[in-house]
Amino acid sequence: MTNLIEARRELALANRIVANEGVLDAFGHVSMRHPDNPNRYFLSRSRAPQLVSPEDFIEYDLDSRPVREPSVTQYSERVIHGEIYKARPDVMSVCHHHSPAFMPLLATGTDYVPVFHLGAVGGIKPPVWDQHDEFGDTNMLVVKPAEGASLARALGQASMVLMKRHGVTAVGVNVRDCVFRTIYSDRNAAYQAQALAIGGKLDFLSPGETEISGSIATKTTGLVRAWEYWEMRVTKAGGGLPAVKSAARAKSAVAKKSVAKTPARKTKGKRR
Numbered sequence: 001m002t003n004l005i006e007a008r009r010e011l012a013l014a015n016r017i018v019a020n021e022g023v024l025d026a027f028g029h030v031s032m033r034h035p036d037n038p039n040r041y042f043l044s045r046s047r048a049p050q051l052v053s054p055e056d057f058i059e060y061d062l063d064s065r066p067v068r069e070p071s072v073t074q075y076s077e078r079v080i081h082g083e084i085y086k087a088r089p090d091v092m093s094v095c096h097h098h099s100p101a102f103m104p105l106l107a108t109g110t111d112y113v114p115v116f117h118l119g120a121v122g123g124i125k126p127p128v129w130d131q132h133d134e135f136g137d138t139n140m141l142v143v144k145p146a147e148g149a150s151l152a153r154a155l156g157q158a159s160m161v162l163m164k165r166h167g168v169t170a171v172g173v174n175v176r177d178c179v180f181r182t183i184y185s186d187r188n189a190a191y192q193a194q195a196l197a198i199g200g201k202l203d204f205l206s207p208g209e210t211e212i213s214g215s216i217a218t219k220t221t222g223l224v225r226a227w228e229y230w231e232m233r234v235t236k237a238g239g240g241l242p243a244v245k246s247a248a249r250a251k252s253a254v255a256k257k258s259v260a261k262t263p264a265r266k267t268k269g270k271r272r
Contacts, residue, residue: 002035006244008054011042013231013241014175018095019050020234023186028097028167030182031081032175034059035092041085045072050239062086063145077141079148080169087152091171093178098167101190106164112185113204115195119188120205120213121181122160122170129154130164140166160185173218176227180217183230 011032018024026048034040042057058074059067064082066074081094105112111125129151131138142148142163151169155161159181160170170185172178195202205213217223234240 003244004035005054007032007035008042008057009241009244010175011057012044012052012054013234014093014095014179015044015049015052016234016239016241017230018097018179018182019048020237020239021183021186021230023097023099023101023182024049025098028095029075029077029081030095030175030178031093033085033092038085038089040067041081043075043078043081045070046075054241064148076143079145080142080151083145083148083152084155084169084171087149088155088157088171090173093172093175094169095171095178095182096167096169097182097186099186099189101186101193102162102168104193105189106162106166109164110192110196112160112162112189113192113202114188114210114213115192115202115204116188117205117209117213118184118216119191120210121217122185122188123158123214124205124207124210126158126160126162127154127156128162128164131166132164142166176223177217179230180223180226183226 011030014030015024018028018030028049029043030049031041031043034042039062041060041062043060044052044056045058047056058070060078060082061067062082062085064078077096080096084091084094104110112122113124114120114122131140131142131147134150135147142151151161151163155169155171159172160168162168168185170178170182172181192202217226231240
């Protein structure tokens with residue numbers, strides 16, 4: 001059985017980290033498939049990502065219906081997460097964002113390409129989804145199950161899908177993998193836009209280089225190192241979360257506290 005307290009803390013921290021790194025602002029969200037039930041997922045109540053706490057998560061089924069009716073407001077675009085989890089059993093975490101770094105590429109219809117090794121996590125020319133093609137004029141939010149399912153089909157087996165005039169949705173095999181992909185694809189998009197502004201021929205990774213470099217997060221210590229760095233940065237910014245005590249440590253602490261409160265028993269001594 002997974003420690004859901006620790007899992008919720010990691011997911012809350014993921015939302016705060018991606019916001020602290022400038023990818024999310026008041027909008028966007030990171031979710032996690034339930035580690036013990038593949039037919040459920042966790043997503044925060046509707047609030048700014050940098051404020052998300054472990055207590056804010058709502059448990060949903062894959063149709064994005066809350067398992068227990070919440071007394072708080074919900075994200076309107078939760079179907080993005082539910083429909084991707086439904087279509088991709090391998091996906092354990094999803095991040096949807098409107099990164100400023102990606103907007104110039106989306107506005108000009110420019111394909112994303114990896115211009116440095118860490119940018120390989122986004123792949124070469126990931127799929128593009130245009131909501132208008134299938135649903136006509138909308139407010140651009142993905143709120144209907146059919147819209148979420150259409151986005152999931154566009155994603156296919158890729159690790160990221162670009163959403164025209166809207167944003168990006170990235171996936172990962174776990175929460176940290178999803179965060180790594182989200183942040184470093186964002187960095188790459190910024191570098192790519194800057195390089196295009198300079199002019200000249202854009203040089204980017206070959207398919208072979210992209211495949212090999214894309215495994216840096218999962219086959220080296222890079223992911224651990226990056227997560228520690230980001231956690232330090234969000235803590236220094238005042239958005240850190242307290243560590244979760246293990247069950248054994250918590251039980252020991254309660255026992256010690258109990259012993260400390262128990263008055264010592266008085267014994268009668270013999271006079272000599």
